[in-house]
Amino acid sequence: MYKGLFITLEGPDGSGKSTQASYLREYFDEKGIECVFTREPGGTHIGEMLRKIILDKENHEMCDMTEALLYAASRAQHVEELIRPALISGKVVVCDRFIDSSIAYQGYGRNLGDSVRQINEHAVGDCMPDLTFFMDLPPSVGMSRIDEDVQDRLEQEKLDFHNRVFGGYKEIAKYYPERFIDIDARRDKEAIRDDLISAIEKVLKDRGILCR
Numbered sequence: 001m002y003k004g005l006f007i008t009l010e011g012p013d014g015s016g017k018s019t020q021a022s023y024l025r026e027y028f029d030e031k032g033i034e035c036v037f038t039r040e041p042g043g044t045h046i047g048e049m050l051r052k053i054i055l056d057k058e059n060h061e062m063c064d065m066t067e068a069l070l071y072a073a074s075r076a077q078h079v080e081e082l083i084r085p086a087l088i089s090g091k092v093v094v095c096d097r098f099i100d101s102s103i104a105y106q107g108y109g110r111n112l113g114d115s116v117r118q119i120n121e122h123a124v125g126d127c128m129p130d131l132t133f134f135m136d137l138p139p140s141v142g143m144s145r146i147d148e149d150v151q152d153r154l155e156q157e158k159l160d161f162h163n164r165v166f167g168g169y170k171e172i173a174k175y176y177p178e179r180f181i182d183i184d185a186r187r188d189k190e191a192i193r194d195d196l197i198s199a200i201e202k203v204l205k206d207r208g209i210l211c212r
């Protein structure tokens, strides 16, 4: 276990992860706790270049395994260059999407199965999240919040795909009950924020990062 705390945000497109990330930023700033905010795919110079390739709507010909490997490549760089060093130095890391996105989108959405988990175990090594918040929102609701003009290559997929992804997240929840927290994302954003913060404070107190 690292000195720092690794938090990931997961969920369907349009489920409000970015809004919650900005609330968490305010929270850690107020508490004076050093925190790194990052996202996937991306988070490093190389990762952001890979992000452009992966999400480019012109890349129709990209095969599913290429897509899975590019996400994993972006993640390997991210862990090595940014996440692990931050955790070793005792910082909190908040990452918008991580390994569970690949298992849900590529493993279940693209039907690549367990190979995705295996590839990603190589990419992340021992750097697994301590806490994962899953924004539980039906994909039809999430997708209706995203303007068609700004949809990326993955968001453009049919509802069927997004429903498989959603089902995938529900399966992941069963495998990782110790870190995976289901958040009812149909509620207003402040209520969601309060749930996230109380779960985080519990862990911070257990670890002695925050006084009781």
Ligand code: TYD
Residues within 6 Å of the ligand: 013, 014, 039, 040, 041, 055, 071, 096, 097, 098, 099, 101, 102, 103, 105, 106, 152, 154, 155
């Ligand atoms: P994201 O940056 O969350 O999209 P946005 O900022 O537009 O909400 O993620 C981009 C897309 O990539 C999203 O549809 C989910 C998908 N994705 C995967 O399919 N696999 C992965 O491993 C990751 C990290 C994201």
